[in-house]
Amino acid sequence: MIPDRIIEQGTLTTDGARAAVEVRIPWYRALPGSCIAGAGLTIDGVPASTESLRWRMNGREFTFAELSASADEWWFPMDSAVLSGDVPVSADAEHKVDVELTLFIPYIIIGDGETLHIEEHDTKTMKAVAA
Numbered sequence: 001m002i003p004d005r006i007i008e009q010g011t012l013t014t015d016g017a018r019a020a021v022e023v024r025i026p027w028y029r030a031l032p033g034s035c036i037a038g039a040g041l042t043i044d045g046v047p048a049s050t051e052s053l054r055w056r057m058n059g060r061e062f063t064f065a066e067l068s069a070s071a072d073e074w075w076f077p078m079d080s081a082v083l084s085g086d087v088p089v090s091a092d093a094e095h096k097v098d099v100e101l102t103l104f105i106p107y108i109i110i111g112d113g114e115t116l117h118i119e120e121h122d123t124k125t126m127k128a129v130a131a
Contacts, residue, residue: 006099007122008021008022011126014091018084018085019087020084021097022080023080025081025103031105033055034067034069035105036075037117041097041098041099043096052086054084058079094127
């Protein structure tokens with residue numbers, strides 16, 4: 001719905017082996033953590049492994065398995081979350097960052113009890129900063 005604003009420009013950080021970027025919700029209403037079905041992080045064409053991906057919001061860090069059971073943490077449209085993963089990135093250099101998000105929208109039923117899910121993607125080029 002708002003895919004060009006998923007990645008917060010200028011938020012790419014790295015420790016050399018792990019990278020993180022701030023992301024915004026591509027939806028107009030808050031969603032519980034359990035509705036964040038998945039994400040992908042690719043930098044300069046190199047994807048972070050699924051096992052290494054972490055999601056931080058409201059001061060807590062989650063794996064996506066943990067997030068799927070989290071109905072008490074909410075992602076609000078005005079708040080950034082942090083998506084991180086193991087992907088090598090050089091500080092003080094420009095990088096192409098790709099983020100994919102899959103969200104379930106619990107209050108929109110599309111038939112047979114299924115809820116709407118959206119898949120959004122954003123790409124930005126930005127300089128990495130040492131973490």
